[in-house]
Amino acid sequence: MTKNKSLYIVLSILLVLFLLASFIVFPLDKGLLGNLGVLLGRDLQGGTYLVYQADLSTVEAGTEDEIMKGVANVISNRINPLGVTESSVEIQGKNQIVVEIPGVSLTDAQKTSLGNTALLEFRELATVDGEQKWIPATGTIGGEEFALTSAYFKSNTSVQKDQYGKIYLIFEWDDTGSELSKQITTRLLGKQLAIFENGQPLLTEDGRTIAPTIQAVITDRGQIEGLGLDVAMTLSKQLNAGRLPVSLEVVYEETVTPTLGSDFVKLSLMAGIVGLFLIMLFMCLYYRMPGIVASLALIFYACLTLAIFKLIPVTLTLAGIGGFVLSIGMAVDANVLIFERMKEELQMGRTLGAATEAGFKRAWTAIRDSNLTTLLVCIILFWVGSSTVEGAQVQGFAVTLFIGVCVSMFTAITVSHHLLRLFIGTALAKKVHLFAPYIERKLKVNHD
Secondary structure, eight states, X not given: OHHHHHHHHHHHHHHHHHHHHHHHHSSTTSOSTTOOOOEEOHHHHOXXXXXXXXXXXXXXXXXXXXXXXXXXXXXXXXXXGGTOSSOEEEEETTTEEEEEEETOOOOHHHHHHHTOOOOEEEEEEEXXXXXXXXXXXXXXXXXXXXXXXXXXXXXXXXXXXXXXXXXXXXXEBOHHHHHHHHHHHHHTTTSBOEEEETTEEOBOTTSOBOOOBOOSOOOSXXXXXXXXXXXXXXXXXXHHHOOOSSOEEEEEEEEXXXXXXXXXXXXXXXXXXXXXXXXXXXXXXXXXXXXXXXXXXXXXXXXXXXXXXXXTTOEEOHHHHHHHHHHHHHHHHHXXXXXXXXXXXXXXXXXXXXXXXXXXXXXXXXXXXXXXXXXXXXXXXXXHHTTSTTXXXXXXXXXXXXXHHHHHHHIIIIIHHHHHHTTTTSGGGGOGXXXXXXXXXXXXXXXX
């Protein structure tokens, strides 16, 4: 009586756990109990993946880490104006920045603008080696010479349009920029002052170099005219987001459209459902009652695992789904080991209760060892994936497989075990062929 009572208590706890997991999982895109939907990687929901490499050859030794943190911060600020709420900007290695933007496909211009240094240089005409060239316009503060650049802009650059539709990029100088601008514009009254970006002159919409003639001394604020609206807006966002201290180059990029990602989700879901159904069908046909128990445990496993994915949360990728499906197979593998052990015990004439306990006990060491080796491989895969550009896919596979294997051990040993105990002492327990297929036929052959 006490044994049955403890069995029903455990089964009640498992039922409550299953119901809670179901409330967390369904619906998949939202979930109850205040949980968000399943997070999908860029290969499933679409998105952009970029790897920028920074040129640190000109920075002062020992400042590389601080420079890279500044670069990552500037890129993060630049992503926000794109309307992206969920993005990832991380430093990889010593000189790379990994940018992941799910659900958004960036244009080539937007990719370029993210990694653009966004440093405007003001240059004046001078004769160098007998030729007219644009050289940096400089001023002197405290006996030291400084070039006039947008590094001295305040972070309030804006774009305005007058009544005639003319576009102006409005900016303000900080104290240092104000002093430099005062000196330079005083010296260049009646002369041109060109504006360069990344060593190239800014151009008007019709392709002319923007080099306005200085008509008055400029101290606090100024304006740049002649830019197209799109160029002016992009430049304004870049300047307000901050200036990159080093140049960046795209060394790897991957883009998946949202439509293609949606197709991947449908195919992955269909593959998972079909695979789960076929496994359950095989288990029920071959192992009969234990197979039905294993199928119920698999449903419990799938629900509990998805709930954990949503709670952590785990970002699911195609590789991650592969790890999840593989762990389903490993969950069945554990049940197969247990049921084959049970069959051997029943063949020796033991009762269902004794065979069940012996089957689980003797199969446990094999299940434990095989799963521990798999978990160790998952840890190694995760570690290896952290050091490569495309490592996110490897890490996603490792994480989902690791979680799936842990849950599968729990469901195979605990859920299946206690569900089988329900049949002990019932009329069904006397029908050995329902728990050990073909056992009667084998016994008959041996007797003959």
